[in-house]
Amino acid sequence: MSRASETLVEEAARHGADAEVWTVRQGIDELVSRGGVIERHSEVTTGATAVTVWADGTEGYAVQNTPDSTDTDLVATALGVGRALATPAKPPPLPPTAPDVPDGPLPYLDAVAAERIRRFSEADDDLEVELRVRADRARVRLHRAGAAPARYATGVVQVHARLTARGDGIGYMGHQTYGRTVRDVLDTVEKKELPELRDLARVLAERPVGELAYDDLLVDGRVLVRLLTLVAPAFLLDSVLEGRSPLAGRTGERVAAAGVSLVDDPTADDSPLPVPWDGEGTPCGPTVLVEDGVLCGYLSARRTAAEAGTAGTGSGQRGPSGEMSTVQPGHLRLRHTTDLGTEVRAGRTVLHVVQANGAHTSNPITGDFSIGANAVVVSPDGTRRNAGNITLAGNVFDLLRHIDGHDGRTRVNRSNNAFVAGPGVWTTCLTTGR
Template sequence: MSDGIRALIAEAARQAADCEVWTAHRETEEVVCRGGAVERRSDVESGVTAVTVWRDGGEGYAVRALPDSGDPALVRSALEAARALPGRLPPPPAPAPPAPPTTGETATGPALDDKTVHAVRELSTAAPGLDVELRVKAERSTVRLGRPGHGPRGYRTGMVQLQARVTASASGTGFVAHQMYGRTAEDVLARAAGADLPEICALATVLAGPPTDALEYDDVLLTGWVAVKLLSLVLPAFQWDTAVEGRSPLAGRWGERVCADGVDLVDDPTCADHPLAAPWDDEGTPTRAVELVRDGRLRAFLGHRRSTRSAGAGQAGSGWRGAAGEMPRVQPSHLSLRAGHALGDVPRPGRRLLRVVQANGVHTSNGITGDFSIGANALLEEPDGARRNAGNVTVAGNVFDLLRHIEGHNGTVRTNRSHTSFVACPGLWVRGLTIGR
């Protein structure tokens, strides 16, 4: 157990209080390359220490932007908060998480060495009419948790993130943004060079062309970039806290069909594809895969200690802190929409396809009702594969209806990240949308 955790637990004992100490240390390297040149480079260390205390039926919380802090003032501040706040549930038992997995490229995690920087710089070199900006990050984190009377708990993660922004100029301007994640720089850059970067350069080039006069199509494909943002909009509906508070339209619908047949929604913090896989959440509860939806039917909700106790049902394990060490809140770790074999994975022959490739303003939609109306960029694809710019369009509908009317998927999974929360979804063929200009 670290010296800081040990000091804070000792201070809480002197104050006749139970406590939990969570601390994280993070190292982030970042390089931005554009047009074959390095524009900027940074190397930042940060961290946080958070203390939760329980005494006389009250619960208090304090946080400091410093890893492994042992300042006893943190405990005293948390106790003051406990006295000011109304009484809560008694302190939870301290779980004993399993041994952590091995992560990262090396014992210290992934790093941006000269070879990696050279590869990113070369990838940012673009053909005439294209501007390519690549932002690559190597993140290394160490997380520790301590409770009185228990041994040290800790794990490390390592992740590489590549963000690509491609702008094409022709008769107009086409723009496509894309993010990739992985455990190693070699893997991420290989996927970018082999498939992802050529694809988004080609899409941006089409979007820079003149828009079609008429918006005529047979089928609609929401690419993974768009589908994953819409899916993220309604994830709170699959949480115990929103269900208990009456803010989830899925409350009380256990076992009902909430997605199309053949669709699963699974949150798996231990998934091999998850670069920030964790053996336990930020409350120390062991993590496990949770099937929220199986074959279209609602099976579970995500929860943390407080929400599952309030609901009197479910299992904790989805309590995660924000970047500043905020109190744990319910959110997914690595949630994926998985379409079964019964759903088609290729376009129907002889059909004209509207491919929606970029969405704007999804965060302004209604996360409770699922209603949305967003601006988007789209392509028209002829049955022979020819592509034309469909121009700026408006896409409107309801995400809950969309999930029930998935007709197929394209197998190309895209991922959206918010701190330690990842959501993955393939491109989806759907019906029931209103699309106009």
């Protein structure tokens, strides 16, 4: 690795300051294919260097969009910011020794992958397929004065499929698939996701049923993870300390249905973007937020953990350009112990909400929401009919308390480097309408 961070740490010491240097090198491959034609295939390399300094009882910060920068003006800028803000701060304790993880295989969109993607996007007469594929690679290094530098490399593959069918009307289905290797993600897209998306898009292109009547409600994982993302901030210690979380002071209380667990673990085997430590060098691992419906704790970074007098959970994430760490989940997953199966139920008509189309209204503090959605009506024999465009409304915290079981199909939503995963859920607490 470069001696760049040593240069900046030494420059800070020359000014009597403690320092921490974080740097990232990123590679991004992107490919867009539609109708059997590759419309764009690009590769971009970016990076950043961020410096935090502690001097004279204050903290300053500066960032430059250059990886492994040796520009000592970064230190001068960070010191100036600290003096200008004059916010009392002291150097945090040295983090536990962050593991120095050697580089492993990282994802690239090579010619073989490009041909598979092109072939997947070939259209039928009534169906248009567009695939947007992205492979991200990052090499991260963290050097704190007084500790040995640590590094790791990681990557994630993302496939965004958009299918448009034409029948009595136009049916649209979109879905995103994530994983660690290009081959595994493309295998999943080919064998599982595309066949189902084709079927759903064609159903949604049919004339909608006249009356929206059903016995049971199944909210697909694609929709559930969007709703969970809305209330994820309630599980952050920052929100608790700032009075923005309705879960403040409720550890030990039941906040979800029996059988529901909520665990954040960026190191899990199924985490799309595995990382050994967060943007501050704190080792990552499983953090249980809810177990069997009972609130167990919150996610935190070193600053908020210090304020609360607790240990950090390794949840201090930096932005892609080296922005200051904020508390975010890494791989937040909801599970339920009861498997109630997929959309077909003997003697029952099911409304399966398969896609969220945007939030009409949503409140991340109260959890209230009203969203546009697409749904299918599923008869006891498995026949699907188009329910048309509907409105799905309720409260996400109330939904957590009224999950009866899951359908066994885990979906994932991404916001920057925060991933939220969960299955489809059976519930009775939401309202629907047209």
